[in-house]
Amino acid sequence: MKLGDRLFLECCKNITKEYHQIEFSNMIIDNACIQMLSHPQQFDILVLPNIYGKILSHSIQDKNIVNSTGMLLADCDMLDYLGCYRYATMIQEPVTKVLKTKKLHTPFVDSTSFYHRC
Structure with missing residues (x-):
């Protein structure tokens, strides 16, 4: 190892x-x-x-601190690269909208926030 x-x-x-x-x-x-x-x-x-x-x-696990935003945006980059612009936009726009609202963030984005799954 x-x-x-x-x-x-x-x-x-x-x-x-x-x-x-x-x-x-x-x-x-x-x-x-x-x-x-x-x-x-x-x-x-x-x-x-x-x-x-x-x-x-x-x-x-189960600590509500994981931020999957980077993975989602990397997926958008891959979709753009593959020419699937519409699908990339379908993911990117809601992610960007949530980040701008500042209401639902994990501690990675805002250390004063805490995300709870519904």
Whole structure:
């Protein structure tokens, strides 16, 4: 596992050398779980090997702190790339509308907010 982790970290570090605007840091998965629960707003994007993603997803399950906006907007980019502009707009417009209302945010977007599923 150490070899796989080292390779993953080396790949991430190499990518950040090409894109200087990307801030890269790493942490041990135990600490990441604690940080995710106590200060989720400190994370913009998490890039994890599958096994750590699984661990982290279990630690935040049912905590109402997950923000899927990035994934939804990435889906819109993919749909645009594929020429499915109408479908991309059908997703992007409601997401943008919700973000502008400032009534329904997870702590990732607004640390004073808390989302409860209906």
